[in-house]
Amino acid sequence: MELPLISDEQVEILLSDLLEHYGYDFTGYSRASLKRRVIRLYSLDKIPGFAEFRYKIINDNVYFKRFVEQITVNVTEMFRDPAFFKTLRDVVLPRLGTYPFIRIWLAGCSTGEEAYSIAILLKELNLLHKSLIYATDLNPSVLEKAGQGMFQLSYMKQYSENYILSGGKNDFSSYYTAKYSLAKFNDDLRGKMIFSTHNLVSDHSFNEFQLILCRNVLIYFDRDLQHKVLELFDDSLEDLGYLALGTKETIDFSRISRKYKRLQSEKIWRKTN
Amino acid sequence: MENCEALIIGGSAGSLDVLLRVLPAIRPDIKFPVIIVIHRKHGADSLLPELLSGRTRMEVKEAEEKEEIVPGTVYVAPSDYHLLVELNRTFSLDYSEKVNYSRPAIDVTFQTAAEVYKKKLVCLLLSGSNSDGVNGLKTVKEWGGMAIIQNPETAQVAFMPQQAKQHVKIDQILNIEDMAEFINLLS
Numbered sequence: 176m177e178l179p180l181i182s183d184e185q186v187e188i189l190l191s192d193l194l195e196h197y198g199y200d201f202t203g204y205s206r207a208s209l210k211r212r213v214i215r216l217y218s219l220d221k222i223p224g225f226a227e228f229r230y231k232i233i234n235d236n237v238y239f240k241r242f243v244e245q246i247t248v249n250v251t252e253m254f255r256d257p258a259f260f261k262t263l264r265d266v267v268l269p270r271l272g273t274y275p276f277i278r279i280w281l282a283g284c285s286t287g288e289e290a291y292s293i294a295i296l297l298k299e300l301n302l303l304h305k306s307l308i309y310a311t312d313l314n315p316s317v318l319e320k321a322g323q324g325m326f327q328l329s330y331m332k333q334y335s336e337n338y339i340l341s342g343g344k345n346d347f348s349s350y351y352t353a354k355y356s357l358a359k360f361n362d363d364l365r366g367k368m369i370f371s372t373h374n375l376v377s378d379h380s381f382n383e384f385q386l387i388l389c390r391n392v393l394i395y396f397d398r399d400l401q402h403k404v405l406e407l408f409d410d411s412l413e414d415l416g417y418l419a420l421g422t423k424e425t426i427d428f429s430r431i432s433r434k435y436k437r438l439q440s441e442k443i444w445r446k447t448n
Numbered sequence: 449m450e451n452c453e454a455l456i457i458g459g460s461a462g463s464l465d466v467l468l469r470v471l472p473a474i475r476p477d478i479k480f481p482v483i484i485v486i487h488r489k490h491g492a493d494s495l496l497p498e499l500l501s502g503r504t505r506m507e508v509k510e511a512e513e514k515e516e517i518v519p520g521t522v523y524v525a526p527s528d529y530h531l532l533v534e535l536n537r538t539f540s541l542d543y544s545e546k547v548n549y550s551r552p553a554i555d556v557t558f559q560t561a562a563e564v565y566k567k568k569l570v571c572l573l574l575s576g577s578n579s580d581g582v583n584g585l586k587t588v589k590e591w592g593g594m595a596i597i598q599n600p601e602t603a604q605v606a607f608m609p610q611q612a613k614q615h616v617k618i619d620q621i622l623n624i625e626d627m628a629e630f631i632n633l634l635s
Binding site: 183205206207208211212248250391394395397398401421423424428 | 512513514526529530532533534535540541542543544545556559560
């Protein structure tokens, strides 16, 4: 057995290459996870040496895209943490329903499973017609997949269970059509989504929202970057709007926390005015 | 080993009983943290730390992201996240793909901790029905740490420690009744 294929110093070299050549800044990412993924890709692609790896990333635009896609985590599912979606359904969205128009930002949406989950909730609350879901991610390729609204049919059993646990009363399969091994979600859901690239590290606020969801993204950032991104969310959220994070994430350490009040037991905070 | 800086215990099927027996006999003034990575069903989150804290005078808590790892504390990996150790001795959580059909995966915690604590790391692999932890123990050995397993003959499910025994140069094979004493002598 041999020691790791990529050293800590080499990870830093790759990060400065990405910043210098592409303007992608990963220096605020937690290193243990990032390094694990870099090594995983390096072995997966059977790269002969670090110099080749570096050369490929800098000079091969297609490989660079693959690199970014592979070192970021794109694992997601529909109605993950059903209790969270139940709170959205029972508390948050009905309150937003009193607005003439609902703007939702799903930051770090990956392949879109949560965007479709939220659209289903809005539809069932009869709010979809006056809502827009801005779903953003730094990877163009996952957004392309999200826009297609097609997910593995084999996951539907799990998603249907999650949906029911989140308070869903309909037949979950009425929201999609099976096509070979895929489930294609209905076009009316997709019609209220806007997919766009946005990098939380470097891009600015682009609108004001009543609900911002960013779940299991901040865990990959160091504290400084978490502070910065939470301030970006604060700048993008209307008074009395809601901020929703992943089950293991918090705003408690952050400067914005004094303006926010947490909702029940979920990781949802409301901005006070 | 002298000056152990972290003990990580990994286990799957049949490991909870072992923990419940061993934990009460570990001296609460040990000079290193105890990090526990146990496979379990997603959703039963707060139950395990609560269950374990009834068995020891040490503080038992679920590991949180960016949390500083403090000696004399028992940390439990949350369900459905991988638990990683950073160079600055804090935890990170990661929701990436399952490893060995598991999240948290024992391999991930063993491997990231191996590089951080190097020769001052002790990893103990308990009863279980898959081979999670085996690659992690290999990495621990590469960095000079110590690899310990539960004696497969005493394990409810022998497969996991048995796999480790076959594939890794194990430093010590322990029966359940000898584990606490071994751990107490590490600091």
